[in-house]
Amino acid sequence: MRQRWLLFAALAVVFGMLAGVFQSWTALSNAFMIATGISVIGAIAVSIASRTDKYSLEALQKVHEKAELDAIDLPDLDFDSVSCIACGTVYNRRLPVCPHCKTTR
Numbered sequence: 001m002r003q004r005w006l007l008f009a010a011l012a013v014v015f016g017m018l019a020g021v022f023q024s025w026t027a028l029s030n031a032f033m034i035a036t037g038i039s040v041i042g043a044i045a046v047s048i049a050s051r052t053d054k055y056s057l058e059a060l061q062k063v064h065e066k067a068e069l070d071a072i073d074l075p076d077l078d079f080d081s082v083s084c085i086a087c088g089t090v091y092n093r094r095l096p097v098c099p100h101c102k103t104t105r
């Protein structure tokens with residue numbers, strides 16, 4: 001999940017609301033308030049940790065890796081094809097045996 005801080009922020013809201021709901025039960029309300037505080041700190045920490053410097057060499061390396069992966073041209077996979085368990089030949093599913101080694105599926 002890319003925006004994990006949102007999870008912590010949502011938890012903070014929920015804990016905050018629960019603290020309000022259980023206002024008459026002081027111990028429980030205090031526990032929820034502490035949980036709210038921890039969630040807020042968690043959201044901030046995760047947000048800071050996930051921040052990437054777009055001028056860093058690591059970010060540049062990731063951009064290059066992604067470009068290289070995108071450049072690799074995969075053959076169009078045909079879902080009517082099967083791969084022979086014996087020789088690896090890819091052939092049409094409708095054929096009962098491998099056309100290369102005659103192994104049955």
Ligand SMILES: [Zn+2]
Binds near residue numbers: 102
């Ligand atoms: Zn085969």
